[in-house]
Structures are given as C-alpha cells and as structure tokens.
Amino acid sequence: MVGKTEPVETSEQPTHRRTIVIESYETDEAFAIQAVLKDERPWADGASDVRDVHEMHLEVTVDKDTLTITDAHAEMANFPHEECRSIEPAFRALVGLSVMRGYTRNVQERLGRERGCSHMEFLARAIGPAIIQSMASSSSRRGTTVVSGPEVLNQGSWLRNTCHLWAEDGIGSAKIAEGWRPGMDGYPAASLVELRRRDKANEDLA
DSSP states (O other): OOOOOOOOOOOSOOOOOEEEEEEEOOOSSSSEEEEEEEEOOOOOOOSSSOEEEEEEEEEEEEEETTTTTTEEEEEEEEEEGGGGGGGGGGGGGGOOOBBBBHHHHHHHHSSSGSSSSHHHHHHHHHHHHHHHHHHHHHHHHHHHSOSSTTTTTSSSTTTTSSSSTTTSSSHHHHHHHTTTTTTSOOOOOOOOOHHHHHHHHHHHOO
C-alpha cells in the first residue's frame, strides 16, 4: 500500500501556483457558469519577472431541460503572446454540447491541441463535472433528491461510468437498488455493506 506523502518542508514560496475557480448561478431555465483559471509565479515581483502568467475566463450557459450549452464566451486577461487572444472565438464551439456522457471527449475533439488553447480547453473540460455538481447542489437546496434533466430520472444513469463508484453494475447502482437516494442518509453516505445490514435488520424486525 502506498504510504501518505509527507509535505515538503521549505520556507520558500511556491515555484508555481495554478488556481481554478468555477462558480454556478441558477435561473429558472438555466445554470450560468463562470470559470477562471490563473497561473502565477508567487516568487516574482511582477516587474523584472512576470508574476501573472495566465488569467483565463470562460462563461457558459446550460439549459436545465436539455443539459446542453446554449451560450459560451471565452476571454483572456493575462496571456504570454498577443496572438493568444485570437483563439477566444473558437470556444463558441462549446455551444450545442451536452454536458452529460461524452462531454470531455467532445470538448477535446472540438478544441484540443492545435484547435484551441491547452489552458482554456482544460478549463472547459473542468466545467462538465462542475455542472453535474450544480445539479446536485440545486436539488439539495430545494430539499429534493431528484434533479431535472433527460437522464437523471433513470436512476443512476447520469453518473454511470463517471468514476469507480459509478462503474457499470458497481457500488453506486447497487446502493440505488437498495433504496438509497442522494441526501437521504447523511454525508458521506453509508457504505453498501451498512445499507444491506440495515435492510436485513429491518427484515428481521418485520
């Protein structure tokens, strides 16, 4: 088993800092996503040495009913070459993409490598999972456990194969089959073993 990595002991400032902030706002019809990627050199003074290397903004609007991107706008505030900004309009290609299954692959096909900007494309890919979390957060905020959208009502299908927990016929699907629903059992959710133990205990009491 791999041991825990010990923190680096140093009094120096970080060599580099990359931060990504993604915020979601909600209307009756859509999620409005505002994403920012920054690359900084904390040790630099900003005069003789460049401190702010990248600052990239990506805003998208996602229709709640279809879970597709209906608007997208990219803008670079800090960039290494004057020509970098010429790629901003290319990110309109996000319009029409579904944020469900296949989103990452489709972003890479439309905007990967020489077709886009590696940093902005990375930010675009990060938006997909953030939108899924926005759906869950919106549902929790309303006090419900079912989120609107074309695949969500088909229990678990919107998460299928997105990670090891939601692998095909994996733990997530098994929990749903046991009757678990998001928000009904605390956080983090009980293990599958515990859910089955409770079910058996209830059966024994019946």
